[in-house]
Amino acid sequence: MSDGTTGPPPTGVLAVGAFTAGAFPLVARDDASAAFFDAAARGELLVRRCLDSGDVLGPEARTCPGCGSARLEPFVVSGRGVLVTWAVVHQVPVSVLRGAVPYVTAVVELAEGPWLLVRLVGTDGSDLRAGQPVSARFVQPHQPDEGSGADSGEAPGEVLPVFAPGEPAAVSGQGES
Ligand SMILES: [Zn+2]
Numbered sequence: 001m002s003d004g005t006t007g008p009p010p011t012g013v014l015a016v017g018a019f020t021a022g023a024f025p026l027v028a029r030d031d032a033s034a035a036f037f038d039a040a041a042r043g044e045l046l047v048r049r050c051l052d053s054g055d056v057l058g059p060e061a062r063t064c065p066g067c068g069s070a071r072l073e074p075f076v077v078s079g080r081g082v083l084v085t086w087a088v089v090h091q092v093p094v095s096v097l098r099g100a101v102p103y104v105t106a107v108v109e110l111a112e113g114p115w116l117l118v119r120l121v122g123t124d125g126s127d128l129r130a131g132q133p134v135s136a137r138f139v140q141p142h143q144p145d146e147g148s149g150a151d152s153g154e155a156p157g158e159v160l161p162v163f164a165p166g167e168p169a170a171v172s173g174q175g176e177s
Contacts, residue, residue: 022099024141026157049075056112079136088125122164
């Protein structure tokens with residue numbers, strides 16, 4: 001999948017038990033997002049790169065805004081970046097996020113160039129400053145249990161990339177065999 005691209009340092013997938021149940025929505029893949037979520041499950045952040053200009057673009061890009069080309073390739077980035085701006089969300093914007101508030105949403109500039117709108121974890125937003133280093137983490141959401149406490153048998157959602165202040169951390173592997 002990432003043939004010829006530079007490999008990032010391996011990062012682990014955080015069990016979402018480190019976060020409140022419902023902190024992350026269950027996300028289902030479609031054909032367009034399948035490669036993105038396959039990469040996330042490996043601890044890789046997959047975006048796109050323009051084959052004509054070399055511009056690195058966001059994962060959702062369909063054409064290159066720089067040169068107009070639609071010849072884009074999958075491209076694994078380092079997961080390193082800097083914080084551009086952020087907001088602390090207190091009011092639930094959509095019902096699937098009712099277990100998540102308050103949370104921090106942020107714009108991050110990747111080291112490779114593109115800006116991404118991301119969830120920022122590991123902070124309540126009070127200690128942030130523009131330009132500080134941030135890096136990707138990967139979380140595995142589970143269906144919040146409605147009371148039983150036992151495994152509901154519900155399939156977990158896709159592994160989701162999020163960002164946290166600081167450099168990439170070596171995560172002690174949980175859940176991955
Ligand atoms: Zn281009």
